[in-house]
Amino acid sequence: MxxxxxxxxxxxxxxxxxxxxxxxxxxxxxxxxxxxxxxxxxxxxxxxxxxxxxxxxxxxxxxxxxxxxxxxxxxxxxxxxxxxxxxxxxxxxxxxxxxxxxxxxxxxxxxxxxxxxxxxxxxxxxxxxxxxxxxxxxxxxxxxxxxxxxxxxxxxxxxxxxxxxxxxxxxxxxxxxxxxxxxGIINVTYGREMDRVGDLQLISLHGGTAPNVVPSSACAKLACSKELAQRLAALQAPKLRFTATQYGLFVESEGVSAHGSTPELGENAIGRLLLALDTLPLEGQTRETIHFLAETLGMETDGTSAGISLCDEVSGKLTLNWGTLNIENGKLQMKINYRYPVTKAYDDCAPLLDAKFAAAGFTKAAELHKAKLxxxxxxxxxxxxxxxxxxxxxxxxxxxxxxxxxxxxxxxxxxxxxxxxxxxxxxxxxxxxxxxxxxxxxxxxxxxxxxxxxxx
Ligand SMILES: [Zn+2]
Known part of the structure; x- marks a missing residue:
């Protein structure tokens, strides 16, 4: 039969x-x-x-x-x-x-x-x-x-x-x-500590839920004088909201969620928030850190400024999703999910990104690698x-x-x-x-x- x-x-x-x-x-x-x-x-x-x-x-x-x-x-x-x-x-x-x-x-x-x-x-x-x-x-x-x-x-x-x-x-x-x-999929966690000095200080920041989801919201609390808060609260930008509060300033940003494997279909709320904070008169290590993150990651989804843009004909570009960022009491922790093309290797990207973050004072707290197929x-x-x-x-x-x-x-x-x-x-x-x-x-x-x- x-x-x-x-x-x-x-x-x-x-x-x-x-x-x-x-x-x-x-x-x-x-x-x-x-x-x-x-x-x-x-x-x-x-x-x-x-x-x-x-x-x-x-x-x-x-x-x-x-x-x-x-x-x-x-x-x-x-x-x-x-x-x-x-x-x-x-x-x-x-x-x-x-x-x-x-x-x-x-x-x-x-x-x-x-x-x-x-x-x-x-x-x-x-x-x-x-x-x-x-x-x-x-x-x-x-x-x-x-x-x-x-x-x-x-x-x-x-x-x-x-x-x-x-x-x-x-x-x-x-x-x-x-x-x-x-x-290939890499989930990496970086951390660092920052001092808090100056007239405008970052109290806390929270954004994102998981490394493989494009964050749709993020917010930051900043301490400053009433006058400075009043002045900064007048700032206006699309999908950002600045509010003067009892302690100083509250900044919220909005994004568009998407799956971490297609970050280009979303808008990263953490990146948007960091680009905004980078324009404020922060000082010391907080300023350095915020500036580094805004410049290195920002709202990019292909790792170009992070120095790891890779591409091949079979599977296209490396994708990068900045999934979470949390800052509390001067301690920062963040998770990135990035995926390298199928004809490339871990060594073509991970050591470069780690070195860049290490040079900016970050330590790698954890990493999960699922090799490409x-x-x-x-x-x-x-x-x-x-x-x-x-x-x-x-x-x-x-x-x-x-x-x-x-x-x-x-x-x-x-x-x-x-x-x-x-x-x-x-x-x-x-x-x-x-x-x-x-x-x-x-x-x-x-x-x-x-x-x-x-x-x-
Ligand atoms: Zn199944």
Whole structure:
């Protein structure tokens, strides 16, 4: 029987298994023995592995961190990596988020698209491939991780405990056609202390909520005489407000929020506030610090004045988002989120930025680096997946690079492939998450064909 037909015949079982799993609210919970992400996540993993065993596959459960099943023999292994943990339901549902209801050819529930739908489809795609009897020379492993939504500690555990690295594979936890580039992401925290001298003194400053969000508001309190406050309160500038208060002056700035991977779509309220403060008669280290930050970062989003503007043809410019700034009692702390192009490296930017801030009296308090991912367009993996995508959908399309990070970064030799089709609404992490049954089966078909092409 043809592979396509074999996949189709597995549809009722796939749907039943998915529905059952959607009824397990596998949101991260308190860790217990053998249940590092809580009992519901573990229950979801056990459920899928039991289904895999019932299908006759050998399975492994690696300490409740990640589990997998395998088909085939052969020295080399190719992988499909999905995850069973989900984000909380949140408000605004018109269906039971844990009901797995099917209505008008749609299946509803938290995880239908991200990532239970596609990752359970992979199990039945594997069964269909076996049914078809098509010969393969590499083993195929379907992995179900348990911690994608809150840090991907699962795959760190897998790698640290000798988990086999596939020669190639994909995660159906992104979008079609293929995401073959993901920028490197650096979250850095700088701090410094400043003296407070002069007639105008900065009491406190607060802006932003998280490093990966463009801040939409920021404000500063300054101490000064009544006369000076009256004079400065007369200042006017777009999206800035100066108010004379009991203690002196209050300055507020407004911005436009955007995701930290696309800061150019927003307006940075912290940057706007600092550019304004830089024009005021501050003194001493406060003046130096404010001037340095206004000049080095300001409202820029590509790191030019910071000395780290990088660019490549595949993924475009380095992006920089100044996410938070807090000053209290002469102590400053700030967080920057920046993302370097996929053909560049950490060493092309991070040491330069650190040196610039160190020279201005800042210390680096913390740093988190998620290395870039780049699998060239002419690699066997990307060529194979693009071929499958074109054959299965009749659509053209090119592999793409993104500024965000997907689960693909958690395991070497993996790229994101599906499950969202170009033009489809992105419903993951939102209320009424659903997947059309036709899309579910299209994914199953594509996954089966891709497994075969990678393993044959
Ligand atoms: Zn996901």
């Amino acid at each position: 043809e592979l396509k037909e074999c996949v189709k015949r597995r549809e009722p079982e796939l749907l039943a298994c998915l529905q059952e799993n959607l009824r397990i609210p596998s949101v991260q919970g308190a860790p217990e023995e053998g249940k590092p992400y809580g009992s519901e996540v573990r229950r979801s993993l056990d459920h899928v592995l039991t289904a895999a065993e019932a299908l006759g596959f050998s399975t492994v459960n690696m300490d409740g961190q990640v589990g997998w099943c395998e088909y085939g023999t052969g020295e080399e292994m190719v992988a499909v990596l999905g995850h069973l943990d989900v984000v909380p339901a949140g408000d605004g549902w018109s269906f039971d988020p844990w009901g797995g209801e099917i209505r008008e050819n749609r299946i509803f529930g938290r995880g239908t698209m991200d990532d239970k739908g596609p990752s359970i489809a992979a199990l039945y795609a594997l069964a269909a491939l076996r049914d078809s009897g098509l010969p393969i020379r590499r083993r195929i492993r379907v992995l179900w991780g348990c911690n994608e939504e809150s840090g991907s500690q699962d795959m760190k555990y897998y790698l640290a405990h000798g988990g086999e690295i596939p020669v190639m594979g994909f995660t159906p936890d992104g979008e079609y056609p293929v995401i073959n580039g993901e920028k 780049y699998v060239p367009e002419d690699s066997e993996l990307v060529r194979t997946l693009m071929k499958v995508y074109r054959e299965q959908t009749g659509l053209e399309g090119k592999p793409k690079s993104i500024g965000g990070g997907t689960y693909a970064k958690s395991l070497p030799n993996i790229v994101a492939f599906g499950p969202i089709f170009p033009g489809d609404e992105i419903r993951e992490h939102k209320p009424d998450e659903f997947l059309e049954l036709s899309r579910l089966m299209e994914n199953a078909q594509i996954i089966a064909a891709a497994m075969y092409e990678m393993a044959k």
